[in-house]
Amino acid sequence: MSVAEGTKRFQAKRDAILAAAAEAINEQSAKGMTFADVARRVGLNTTSVTYYFKRKEDLAAAAFDHTIQTLLASLDDALEQATPQDRVARFLSITMARLSRVASGEEKPVAVLSDLRAMDDPMKGELLAGWRDVFRRTRSLFGPMPTRAHTDLNGARAHVLLENTFWLTAWIDRYEPDQYPRVEARLMDVFANGLAGPRAGWAPDLLDLTHGAPRSSRENFLLAATRLINELGYRGASVQRIASELNVTKGSFYHHLDAKDDLVTQCYVRSFATITEAQREADAMGGSHWHRLSSALATLLDIQFSEAGPLLRTTALSGLPVGVRQVMIDRSNRIARRFAGTISDSIAEGSCRAVDPLVASQALMALQNAAFDMRKWAGTMGRERAVALYASTVMFGMFDDRAIEG
Structure with a gap:
């Protein structure tokens, strides 16, 4: 076997292990994931998995980093578009296309990042730095921020956009895959134009849910x-x-x-x-x-x-x-x-x-x-x-x- 072939096989096996780890993390959390379960999912023994990742924490960190790198690549693609609306639409389109491939079995899901903060340093610090990069690039989708007010608003927009793409996995399976383009269009319509009608304003009344009663x-x-x-x-x-x-x-x-x-x-x-x-x-x-x-x-x-x-x-x-x-x-x-x-x-x-x-x-x-x-x-x-x-x-x-x- 040539060096190139060996490297390709190594990478393919490593990718399969990462995909299995992502599935385990999404089902059981990073702490609940085990080498034995990951090995079973890819048809290996536990020793074979440890050849690629020495510790379970290393595997979890690699799975989280893969998610972060996937997000960064999607954002870089979206940032090539000319306008903020086109950039957000492109980012959503990339996300929906990936979910469609997952639904059809063409691709494995990436690991959700909910357990990222439970990691130990120095891995936690490195992963959080990557997450901050994801947030900054998402915020830049919305264009220049000449004032603090623009920075504040674009920060809110970035956070809501990211959270909506993460939350998609919780409800998109209610739709058939051939309906994903429709869902994408309807969600983008909300992002682009909001819910408010032409004469609707923002004048809410805060509700008193305690009715004055002290908490037990x-x-x-x-x-x-x-x-x-x-x-x-x-x-x-x-x-x-x-x-x-x-x-x-x-x-x-x-x-x-x-x-x-x-x-x-x-x-x-x-x-x-x-x-x-x-x-x-x-x-x-x-x-x-x-x-x-x-x-x-x-x-x-x-x-x-x-x-x-x-x-x-x-x-x-x-x-x-x-x-x-x-x-x-x-x-x-x-x-x-x-x-x-x-x-x-x-x-x-x-x-x-x-x-x-x-x-x-x-x-x-x-x-x-x-x-x-x-x-x-x-x-x-x-x-x-x-x-x-x-x-x-x-x-x-x-x-x-x-x-x-x-």
């Missing part, structure tokens, strides 16, 4: 745990670390909850209940459906940006058992359908553009879910302005600069 000790427990899981990922937030953060013993932790999975489930139940309560309160308020939608969204973003928040990120889903994970996804989809109903009613009354309500509702789900990661960004300005800027990316579109003036 259990609610405080779940809130603190939610914050830690959001910051460190499901596996990174160990029981010991959660107990330490909450200033309780591990024994006390298990007195309240049977297991860590139970904790994450209860955090999701609390978060979904908060979102549903915002939707109900907005409906009970009456008025236009656009105002109800705006008020529910603004309230949820305000919670995500505040010290009283947050809601649990969907990044924790990968660590849950498959059955429990599906229950949580089903609940999320019911919430999305309620948003879709409000959007449909807004279209009927003329306050919302004629958009695909199901696709638009998933864009809203991605927006409010990911807002926790932008809390430091939000802390650099007034809360009301942060909520308005962030919400504008979907409510008024990603290329409307009026949010800067508002």
Whole structure:
């Protein structure tokens, strides 16, 4: 065998191992992935896998880096387009084409990045540097940033765009692959033009979901745990670390909850209940459906940006058992359908553009879910302005600069 042939075979085997690792990470999280499982997926023994990657952490880091490099290549391609709208459309098109190839079995999925923060240094630092590069390039899709206001708005746009492309994997399987081009067009329409009708403005009322009642000790427990899981990922937030953060013993932790999975489930139940309560309160308020939608969204973003928040990120889903994970996804989809109903009613009354309500509702789900990661960004300005800027990316579109003036 020639050196070139040997190198090609080595690379092909390494790529197959990385693809198998990505599947395992997406199903079980990086910490839950095992060499034995990866070896089984590619028809090798465990020793053969260790020939390519000495430690499990090395394999996980390589899988995460592959995702980052895939994103950077897609962004570089998109940046060759002339206008911000063309660049975003190209980036979305590349993403949808990859998802189509995955659906048809032509390509393996890349690893989701939800467990990246749970990695140990120095790998964590290197991967986070790569992620920051992804964010900066995504932000540059939207063009020059002559003022701090433009930088703030483009940062929000970049974050919402990335989160929507990540969130696609949670709901795109509801469509047949031949419908992917339609989904792409409808989602790009939301990105380009937003939901607002010609006369719709941004004047939400923040809803009081507590009704003045103090939080119980259990609610405080779940809130603190939610914050830690959001910051460190499901596996990174160990029981010991959660107990330490909450200033309780591990024994006390298990007195309240049977297991860590139970904790994450209860955090999701609390978060979904908060979102549903915002939707109900907005409906009970009456008025236009656009105002109800705006008020529910603004309230949820305000919670995500505040010290009283947050809601649990969907990044924790990968660590849950498959059955429990599906229950949580089903609940999320019911919430999305309620948003879709409000959007449909807004279209009927003329306050919302004629958009695909199901696709638009998933864009809203991605927006409010990911807002926790932008809390430091939000802390650099007034809360009301942060909520308005962030919400504008979907409510008024990603290329409307009026949010800067508002």
